[in-house]
Structures are given as C-alpha cells and as structure tokens.
Amino acid sequence: MTNKLDRRSFMTGAAVAGVVAAIGQRAAAATADDPLTITLVIPSPVADVGWGHALAAGLDTVKEAYGDAVSITIIENIYEGPDADRIMNKAVADGTKFLVAGSFGYQNGAMQIARRNPDVTVLHASGFMVAPNFSPFAAQYSQGTYLMGMAAAALSKTGKIGSVSAFAIPELITSINAFVLGAQAINPDIECSVVWLNSWFDPAKAQEATKALAAQDCDVIFSNAQDTPSVVAQCEELGIYSFNLNSSMKAYAPKTYLGCVETDWSPFFKASVDAHIAGTFEGGNAFLGVADDVVKVVDWSADIPAEVMAKIKEAEAGIADGSFSPFAGPIMKADGSEGVAAGATMTKDEIVGMDWHVKGVTTPLPS
C-alpha cells in the first residue's frame, strides 16, 4: 500500500517537475539576449505557393539578415474574427514586438493592438487605417497585370480573356482593370469576364470557375489572389494560358504558363524591421510596386512574340522610372461614362479606392 502511494506521488512529482522545467525553459528563452519576436498571422495555409508563401518568404530574408537576433512565428489558418483578435493579443502578450497581420479582415483587431501597445509595430495587409506604429501595406499588382494583359492579348485567339478572382475589393478590381487596359493596348476590342469566388482559398470552386470561363471561350485566365494553384493547373489541362500573383506556379503548368506577377516583400519587411529596431518606424501607407522592387514579373512564357515582348519591356521600364502609368487617361468605365479624362492620370489614392471596372470588362461588379 505504502509502496503504491510512493509510486503515485513520485509520478505526480515527476510530472510537476517536468511542467516547471518546461516553463523555466520558456522563461529562459524569452530573456536570452532578447531576440525581436516577429509574428505573422494569415488566414490560409503557408503552403508552397501563393500569398502566405510570399509573406513567409519575405520574413525569411529578415531572418537571414538578423539570425538569432530575431525569432519568427507563423500562425496560419486563422479565420478573421474574434479568434484572430485573441490570437494576435496573445502573441503580443507573449512578447511579439513586430506583428504582420496578413489579411484585410484583421484590421480592427490589429489596430486595437497597435493603439494599446505603442512599442509594437504592426504591418497590416491591404487595409486603409494608419497609426504611428501601424502601416497598411499592399502591392501595386496592377503594374504587373498591365504587362500580363499585353502578353495575353497577343496570345488570345478568341479575343476573350478571363479572371478567377477572390473578393471584389478595390485591390483586386484594380488588378483586373490594369490587365484589361494592357490587353487593349495590343488589341482594343478584347473583352474580359470575371468570376468572383468570395474566397482566398477554395481549390474546388477555383477549378469550376476556370472551366466555366473556358466554356465562354476565354483562352487566357488571370488567377487573381488565389492561394491555390488550381486555376493554373486546370488551364494547363484545358490547354489555355494562365498567370497568377505572388509566387511562381510554373511547376503546375509547364506548357501554358504565361508568367507570374511576383511579390517580393523582403525589401519592405527588412526596411520596416530595421526602422523598428532603430526606433525610427513611422506608420504610413505602403503601396509598393515595380520601383520598390516589390512587384516583379518573372517566368515569361517563350510563346510571346518578340515584337510584343519588346513593347512589354518598354512599358515595364516606363513604369519603373515613373514615366508611364497604366491608369493614364482617357479611360472609359464599363458603364460607358468617363473614368479618367484624357491627359489626366489617377493618383495613388484614387487607385487604392478604385471601385469601378474599365470598359471591356463584361461582368458587372457584384453590388
């Protein structure tokens, strides 16, 4: 009997000791040389490609530069809502000083954290709120999709192109508009259909939407803000061209891949972390493009005719040095009214808030 009791109390003691040791380890880890804790929260899986992957890759560069002086935590698959707020709060309570809130839907919760914790720097994807320690960031995808549009028009036999898109928010609307404007620079009569999935990540719906667009004779498809290679892989199967954003999916479509509008967040993340460590971080709207080395077009298809490629390179150089904007007037709206007057060019703020389609997009915006 005593023997049994002894054994039980020994087991309990061992378990308690283990837990205490575990806590001790964590406490020690938190104080050793105080590495800067960086946390990335995203709604979809990191995966091998797509939005989450691009953000994670951007932080990899920070890790390479700082080594053990930073520690990076990635929390994936977090729905926008009260749980996301709690998880971000918890991360900050655990010592995170640099938070990357990787989705528009985290805006309210992330902003509250920034207000309550002036020593924490928050970068927030695709939003519009700004605070001294809170910067919204977005890529000027439109600069890349304009170039893709030029290539698409050169390769389309039907004169119809399409896009499988996530949410009808200005960022994505702008990307489609630039895609169509670029295409019209080569073929003024080209038309574009859009399917809105209302999801960043839904492989089954993305495939169905691609098939539906192909059935409407679209022969170049823009996979707009889809975190899955489903659109690209489906296009390869159907034998039509496709391109996507953020990171290359050429492996999924070796024959019909048109190219990738890549985002490289490393210069922006690195500069922001530098500023945070130096204590000079200032919140502001970071709307980054080709000139900032954040947006790059890579993996161009070899099928693009040389004379079109020359025009594309010319436009790309113009975008990079600021002498050319995809949103220079005259631009007509899809409803037939004037969007941008001849001689005028849309400002950054106007582009960020763009909520109308250009002429040539045949699918009406969901209202």
Place this chain on the structure above:
Amino acid sequence: MGLALSKLPRLVRRERASMPMMLIAPFAALGLAVLTNLVLYGMLGKNPLIVLHAMLIEPFLSMYSFSEVLLKASPLLLIAQGLAIGFRAKVFNIGAEGQFVLGAIFASAIPVWYPNITGVWVWPLMLLLGALGGLCWASITAFWRVRLNANEILVSLMLSFVAIQVLNYLLLGPWKDPMGFNFPQSVMFPLDAMVPTLIPGTRVNVSLLLALALSVVAWFFVQRSFAGYKLEVGGLAPRAARYAGFSQSKAIWISLLIGGFAAGLAGAAEVAGPVGQLQRSISTGYGYAAIIVAYLGGLHPIGIVLSSFLMATLYIGGDNAMVTAGLPIAAVHVFQGSLLLAYLILATFVRNRLEWPTPHGEQGA
C-alpha cells in the same frame, strides 16, 4: 461470419449505472484525451509539456486569458443547455449551428437597417429578435419531423448549411457595408447595439450572466417542472409516455424550440458582443462544439456549466498552444474530438457492461 460474431462480447445495459462512475467519467475522459494527445504532440516534434502548459494552465495565469475563457464559455453554455433538454427527450437537434447563425442575422437586422440607432433598449431587443430567429429556424425541423416523420438529425444538420448560405447571400448583397470596400461584412454596430461589457478592459459581456441565469431556469425545468418530467419520460420510455397520454409531437416541438431559442440568443450575443458586426466567420463551430459540451456535462444543467467552462478553457488553451508552442490548428481540433470520443466510450461502459458468450455459445442471463 456468424460464428465469429457469436464469440464477441455483447453490450448489455446495466440496471443501474453507478453514480460515482458517471461523475468520474468526464474527468477520466479528459485524462485519456490529454495522454493520447501528448503522444501526438511528441510525434509532431513539439515538447508535450509546453503544449500542456499552454493549453490547460496558461488560460488561468492572467485576468485577460481567464476573461477570454468566460467570453468563449457563454455561447457554449447557452446552446448546450438548450440542446440538452432536447437530447434528454431523445430529440436530436444537431443544427444549433444554423440556429445560431439565424439568431445572429435576426439580431443584426436592427443595426443594419438603422445604423445610427440609439437607446438602451436596442441590445435587449436584438437579443430577443435573435432568440426568435433561432426558434423560427428550429421550427422548420420540428414541423417536418412531426408532419412527415423526417429525421430531425438530418433536417437540422442540413439546415445549418442553408443558414450559412443565407448569411453569405446577405453579406454579399443587400446587407453589405456600403463603405466596406466590397468586403462581405455588414456595418460596424453602433454602441447601443452592443451588449454591455461586464468587466472593464475585457470582452466578457452581459451574455455570461444571461447564460448562467438560463442555466438555473434549465435546472428548474428539468428537475422540478411537470413539462420537463414529461419530456424526460418521453425520452426514457416512449411507450410509457404515450400510455400516460404525453404527446410525442409536443415533446418534439418543445425540444426543438427551446434548442433554437437558446442557440439564436447565443448567435445574437456573439454579433452584438465580441464581433460587433455581421460577418462570415461569426461562428467557429459553436453549434457543434455545444453538442460535445452537452454530453460531457452528462446532459445535466449543473454538469453543463462545468463542461462549458472546460471546453472554453480548451479553446483558449488551443489558441495559446498555436501561438506559444506552434501547434497547428488541426491538432487543436483533434484534441477536442478525442475528448468527446473518450467520453462517449467511457459513458457507454458506465451505462452498459460487456457480456462474454458462455463456453457453449449461449447467451447468459
């Protein structure tokens, strides 16, 4: 085949389930689930003790964490109390998730249509509307069950998916915030359309008190009222209930309406509480988790109070473990699932015993 089966032990219902065993079962289930999952965490390459600490101890280490446990417990408690009344009567409402969503939608109607509304009566009216919304949604299931004898498990479950599509339709169309950059979410609710906070600086709100008060009501209903007695008899001995003249269709209606009312109330409290607007991710499966809560609590009002706090602790602990220990969200769901599974197995053996076939292949007495 028949021969092999006859050698297997059979489950035989015990005449009396042991009370101490019934009480021990949930704790033993927790222990079993913890042990199984510790092994899994080890296989994932995580330190099991750090995970365990994050999941079961950290929620109580700070006022903020504990307040989040209370916040998470309120909807679970509300829904589970409502469901348990039906489950005791053997009416299996599996669609609390949909009733929760309809509650959220009904409650949101006021701030969506009147975004500048003020008045102290706004949030109570929203909660009432929400409860009615859940009740209406559940009444569809009750109607088909009584009219066509359509299985309430299937109907209520399928209606949950319909409810989510109704929500999507509203958010993508008529109820979308006109200033919301086309994102599928409603306007932010005005202050008077929010349930008042209970503890300053936290997100715990009055719905916790409401849930506790309704738990007391549930206790009276189950233990002390004739209507509750009739429901229980209908569940335990349907034929005896019919002989006594207790109406079965009334039992179905009452069970489903109570379940829908409670779930709808929880949905209203969620949008008018921590969420503050109608959006697509208003529920992270409260309606389904509450089923686990109801059974873990032994379908008893007091047991459910305890099990809802346990479940909420596991949720908050799971979130902690994702942040602190880098646990993937799937592992958190596995923990919750294995907890229910362990409890159901244990409860089965508390209520039943194994009977081995006699050497002659005959069944014992």
